Amino acid sequence: MQPVRKPGMPALAASVLRRLRQPLPGAQPRLRFEMPPELATGPEHGAEGEDTTRFGAPGPRMSAQHPLYVGFMGTVGVGVALLVYWIGSNTTQLLLWIVAALFIALGLDPVVRWLEGRKLPRPIGILVAVSVLVSAVAGFFATLIPTIVEQVTEIVVQAPVWVRDFIDSEFFRTMDAQFGVRDRITQELDKFVKNPDAMGGIFGGVLGFGSTVANGLFGTLIVLVLSLYFLAALPAMKKWGYRLAPRSRRARVEALSEEITGSVGNYVIGQACVALLNATFAFIVMSILGIPFxxxxxxxxxxxAFIPLVGGMIAGVVVILVSLTTGWQTAVVYAVCYFAYLQFEAYFISPRIMQKAVAVPGAVAVISVIAGGSLLGVLGALIAIPTAAAVMLLVKEIFIVRQDKH
Structure with missing residues (x-):
């Protein structure tokens, strides 16, 4: 490229400028860095298996089968699992309260919806339903606590009389003459009173019982408050949960969820009615036979009776053992009447009350109740059948339908 001579530029200056612009002998042209065209408009991926960097140097992408990638992701997964386990193990009581509150909210939701169908606003319906629940719980404790205090007071008053009668009995005199029972009992009582560990154990047991009662009352309050919040926010929670599903499957997820929650609610209401009828019948029979307490x-x-299948049997055995204090004839009569009622309840009452609730085969129900009771105690036994029904419904509507298409 020849330099352009400007007007007025001397010929000598133009010649010198032309010589300076000529490359030196043996010199190589300098490499210039330029942005690749594919990166000029933004980062793009190159061919399959390559990744174009910001500096225009394409390189191989790390495979998902690479040992380093597999080891790193495996370590992250184990860490997340341990974190979830640690959180769950340290918040077990809170999780149980949440499950109980959600179970109560699902049980009261049919009542609230029924009140909504009667042109009653949902907040008013929630207030009515929760007020009835709180009144029932308060009535339970208001009746239970004075009864327990009265019975314990009676036992404390009668205990010296029972001990005196036993000591004056011919059987105790004979045993004392042969084995020296009176002296042995006196020695053991003296050791017990003079032992600070034993007395501290009694004091600690009293404190532990008081702490258990306080925790139970606090847990009841927490469950009631959470039930109120869950019941108020249940429609919004459902809508939010449905949006987590893909839009193409959202209608199906909503239909299955509504069926499951409706079945759980009907089950709770039905089981409450069955338990109320069971307790009423037992109270009438006990009052007629003169069974104490x-x-x-x-x-x-x-x-x-809230525990399905086995709850009624356990309740019958408990009352029969107490009725033996008044005579074996009373126990036999109560056993005949109560177990006859259980048969009537199983074949006539429960099918009519539970016709809109869940339907679970007997073997599945028994296994579910035992497994739920082993895992979560009474709460697990209560929610075992609704959980089993939900799992069976999901298997029927999703897995079996998918299998039938192949």
Whole structure:
């Protein structure tokens, strides 16, 4: 390229400029860095298996089968699993309260929706349903606590009389003459009183019982408050949960979820009605036969009747053992009446009350109740059948339908 001579530029200056622009002998042209065309408009991926970097140097992408990648992701997965386990193990009580509150909210939701169908606003319906629940719980404790105090006071008052009668009995005198029972009992009592560990154990047991009662009352309050919040936010929670599903499957997920939650709610309401009828019948029979602690035992029967299948049997055995204190004839009569009622309940009452609730085969129900009770205690036994019904519904509507298409 020849330099352009400007007007007025001397010929000598133009010649010198032309010589300076000529390359030196043996010199190589300098490499210039330029942005690749594919990166000029933004980062793009190159061919398959390559990754174009910001500096225009394509390189191989790390395979998902690479040992370093597999080891790193495996370590991250184990760390996340351990973190979840640690959180769950340290918040077990809170998780149980949440499950109980959600179970109660699903049980009260049919009542609230029924009140909504009667042109009652949902907040008013929630207030009515929760007020009835709180009144029932308050009535339970208001009746149970005075009864327990009365019965314990009676036992404390009668205990010296029972001990005196036993000591004055011919059987105790004979045993004392042969083995020296009176002296042995006196020695053991002296050791027990003078032992600070034993007395501290009694004091610690009293404190532990008080702490258990306080924790139970606090847990009941937490469950009631959470139930109120869950019941108020249940429609919004459902809508939010449905949006987590793909839009193409959202209608199917919503239909299955509504069926499951409706079945759980109907089950809770139905089981409450069955338990109430069971406790009422047991209280009437106990009052007629003169079985002691009838009110307290009626509450025990109501609580145990919430546990499906085995709860009624356990309640019957408990009342029969108490009725033996009044005579074996009373125990036999109560056993005949109560177990006859259980048969009537199983074949006539429960099918009519539970016709809109879940339907679970007997073997599955028994296994579910045992497994739920082993894992979560009474709460696990209560929610075992609804959980089993939900799993069976999902298997029927998803897995079996998918299998039938192949």
């Amino acid at each position: 009838a009110v307290l035992l009626a509450f025990v029967v109501a609580l145990l």
